[in-house]
Amino acid sequence: MFAILPAMSAGIPLSCQRGTTVVHDYGAILDKIPVLRVLLMNDVKEAQLSINGSYQITGSLTNIIDQGQGLQKTKISASNGGISIGNKRYDNSELRITGLRDGAIELNNIRYRGEIRIVQQFNNKFSVIEEVDLESFISGVLGSEMPQTWNEEALRAQAVTARTYAMYKKKVRRNEVYHLDMLELAYRGMSSESPRLNKIVQDTKGIVMVYDWNIFPAYFHSTCGGHTEDVGSVFGKDSMPPLSGVACNYCNNSKYSRWSTDVSKSEIERRLRDANIYVSNISTVKAIDPGAGKHGSRVEIVSADGSKEMNANDFRLVVGPNYLYSTAFDSRNNGQSITFTGRGWGHGVGLCQYGAQAMAEKGFQWAAILKYYYPKIELVRVY
Numbered sequence: 221m222f223a224i225l226p227a228m229s230a231g232i233p234l235s236c237q238r239g240t241t242v243v244h245d246y247g248a249i250l251d252k253i254p255v256l257r258v259l260l261m262n263d264v265k266e267a268q269l270s271i272n273g274s275y276q277i278t279g280s281l282t283n284i285i286d287q288g289q290g291l292q293k294t295k296i297s298a299s300n301g302g303i304s305i306g307n308k309r310y311d312n313s314e315l316r317i318t319g320l321r322d323g324a325i326e327l328n329n330i331r332y333r334g335e336i337r338i339v340q341q342f343n344n345k346f347s348v349i350e351e352v353d354l355e356s357f358i359s360g361v362l363g364s365e366m367p368q369t370w371n372e373e374a375l376r377a378q379a380v381t382a383r384t385y386a387m388y389k390k391k392v393r394r395n396e397v398y399h400l401d402m403l404e405l406a407y408r409g410m411s412s413e414s415p416r417l418n419k420i421v422q423d424t425k426g427i428v429m430v431y432d433w434n435i436f437p438a439y440f441h442s443t444c445g446g447h448t449e450d451v452g453s454v455f456g457k458d459s460m461p462p463l464s465g466v467a468c469n470y471c472n473n474s475k476y477s478r479w480s481t482d483v484s485k486s487e488i489e490r491r492l493r494d495a496n497i498y499v500s501n502i503s504t505v506k507a508i509d510p511g512a513g514k515h516g517s518r519v520e521i522v523s524a525d526g527s528k529e530m531n532a533n534d535f536r537l538v539v540g541p542n543y544l545y546s547t548a549f550d551s552r553n554n555g556q557s558i559t560f561t562g563r564g565w566g567h568g569v570g571l572c573q574y575g576a577q578a579m580a581e582k583g584f585q586w587a588a589i590l591k592y593y594y595p596k597i598e599l600v601r602v603y
């Protein structure tokens with residue numbers, strides 16, 4: 221993958237509404253759309269496969285070992301060094317299934333555009349990886365990560381953000397079996413695509429954000445609650461200007477801007493225990509060491525076992541990100557439960573989605589939105 225070098229900058233001026241912006245175009249840095257390896261299923265015992273139209277199956281090498289016309293819904297399983305599709309057994313540790321037209325392959329009722337790889341794992345389990353071109357992947361992510369009805373400038377900003385994140389992952393995991401786990405970005409194959417979203421992705425085709433001419437992990441989240449957070453305080457990674465946090469007065473309308481939730485102590489203790497953290501009779505849970513956006517970077521849990529600290533974002537994910545919305549919280553001990561009162565939803569780093577939508581509604585263009593939430597970036601078209 222590339223470190224992008226600034227040479228022969230032509231520059232494509234885009235609409236200047238609410239902020240002048242230029243997408244640098246250096247010609248073909250990449251000669252074609254990159255292919256992304258996405259982990260769809262990890263270590264499973266079975267999956268349902270169906271194929272619409274002609275298909276072929278190859279092993280880990282390119283030799284064709286089977287082909288056919290359509291396949292009714294059938295079970296994939298793995299056993300004793302082979303992979304079975306329905307009653308047919310293949311003595312291969314990997315199968316690659318290619319449909320000969322878009323969206324021919326359906327796995328567990330979700331259609332995928334790419335080539336599907338079934339890779340055997342230990343204990344008669346297997347994993348499934350899709351090899352899909354990056355633009356199709358972004359079309360599949362967009363409608364799952366942001367409401368499809370939102371302003372198209374916000375959706376364009378989200379498309380560039382997701383593309384940048386995926387390209388970064390492809391770069392850092394280039395030698396790994398897969399680049400991206402589908403749990404990292406909401407992705408459901410073709411099921412959330414629509415002509416409107418595909419057009420919005422197409423409008424920004426090949427455009428990514430770079431800082432200092434390098435791609436970076438363009439994190440994003442639902443609602444920051446007033447100020448986005450520094451990547452260093454949430455993930456312990458080196459801080460950098462695009463991910464150091466900015467004031468955000470745009471997400472006040474999000475229902476997650478201010479929230480309060482009551483969680484029983486026994487539930488918190490049970491969930492922590494499942495994550496191998498043992499506490500009993502909690503008296504206080506405190507978010508400490510806040511970063512620029514006032515999200516706690518660590519959590520101090522005082523219990524009968526004394527005081528324990530852990531990473532605040534890990535605590536949020538363990539306890540439940542769907543009700544402990546962020547780590548920007550105060551808490552109160554109610555005897556049987558703890559009441560958390562907080563701001564925002566998500567880790568708080570990078571683009572604030574509700575903020576992006578409000579900016580778009582005020583007339584800001586997608587590039588201006590990105591330059592607001594990721595200071596000091598450049599926009600570059602790489603293919």
Ligand SMILES: [Zn+2]
Nearest residue numbers: 444468471572
């Ligand atoms: Zn915000």
